[in-house]
Amino acid sequence: xxxxxxxxxxxxxxxxxxxxxxxxxxxxxxxxxxETKLQAGQISLELPGxxxxxxxxxKKGYSGTAVFTRAEPVAVTYGFGDEVHNHEGRVIxxxxxxxxxxxxxxxxxxxxxxxxxxxMQWEDDFRAYLLELDGKxxxxxxxxxxxxxxxxxxxxxxxxxxxxxxxxxxRGKMTELLAAxxxxxxxxxxxxxxxxxxxxxxxxxxxxxxxGWRIDYFIVSARIQDRIAGAEILSDVYGSDHCPVVLELxx
Numbered sequence: 001x002x003x004x005x006x007x008x009x010x011x012x013x014x015x016x017x018x019x020x021x022x023x024x025x026x027x028x029x030x031x032x033x034x035e036t037k038l039q040a041g042q043i044s045l046e047l048p049g050x051x052x053x054x055x056x057x058x059k060k061g062y063s064g065t066a067v068f069t070r071a072e073p074v075a076v077t078y079g080f081g082d083e084v085h086n087h088e089g090r091v092i093x094x095x096x097x098x099x100x101x102x103x104x105x106x107x108x109x110x111x112x113x114x115x116x117x118x119x120m121q122w123e124d125d126f127r128a129y130l131l132e133l134d135g136k137x138x139x140x141x142x143x144x145x146x147x148x149x150x151x152x153x154x155x156x157x158x159x160x161x162x163x164x165x166x167x168x169x170x171r172g173k174m175t176e177l178l179a180a181x182x183x184x185x186x187x188x189x190x191x192x193x194x195x196x197x198x199x200x201x202x203x204x205x206x207x208x209x210x211x212g213w214r215i216d217y218f219i220v221s222a223r224i225q226d227r228i229a230g231a232e233i234l235s236d237v238y239g240s241d242h243c244p245v246v247l248e249l250x251x
Contacts, residue, residue: 001249003218005217006031006032007144014239022244033065033103035063053094055091064088074096104141104143106122109165120169131180147174149174153196182222183225188228198212200212228247
């Protein structure tokens with residue numbers, strides 16, 4: 001099973017930069033998007049063979065997630081937990097016979113960590129939600145989780161320490177999640193691989209210099225480690241400031 005996750009940073013813009021060609025070439029079984037920046041009815045997207053599920057933010061042109069899947073899920077839910085978390089279209093959960101798929105766009109802590117208190121509440125509540133699901137069947141979490149976990153996960157860790165996405169608080173919450181029984185699939189297969197990034201600033205010619213961050217993930221329940229058949233970062237795919245990331249799950 002081939003799963004792809006991509007923060008498209010505005011799906012309408014990405015559509016003009018080869019999005020449908022990419023889907024046709026990649027042929028994923030499941031495609032999860034973050035930061036669609038859409039409201040209902042603003043786009044007509046024909047993807048033959050895929051069921052489409054959308055979660056829109058209340059604020060126009062902001063956030064939003066989508067899941068496109070060949071196999072129809074057993075059930076699909078939008079959001080999670082307390083109502084406070086469910087205004088920005090950040091989570092879609094698709095239940096399949098043998099696992100839960102969770103597509104997530106984690107809130108950014110913002111410049112100066114202005115939103116760090118909310119981010120910490122999100123992290124704790126979201127981890128509790130994942131553990132609740134994991135108590136029923138294994139979980140596959142994907143998306144832009146807005147944190148580079150270790151120094152190896154960004155080009156310039158020193159100057160960025162304490163910044164949004166590389167604060168001790170956010171990194172610590174990722175550590176807590178993994179300690180709770182989950183695996184970072186890419187690092188499971190490639191624990192020492194450097195220069196592997198999924199997001200680059202539009203400034204300073206960052207992508208050409210590969211001065212990036214790895215903040216897009218597939219995280220799975222540790223008990224299905226033997227099903228991790230492949231993990232990739234498709235850094236040669238353009239169309240957004242993020243690139244797609246891939247998980248191959250063995251049957």
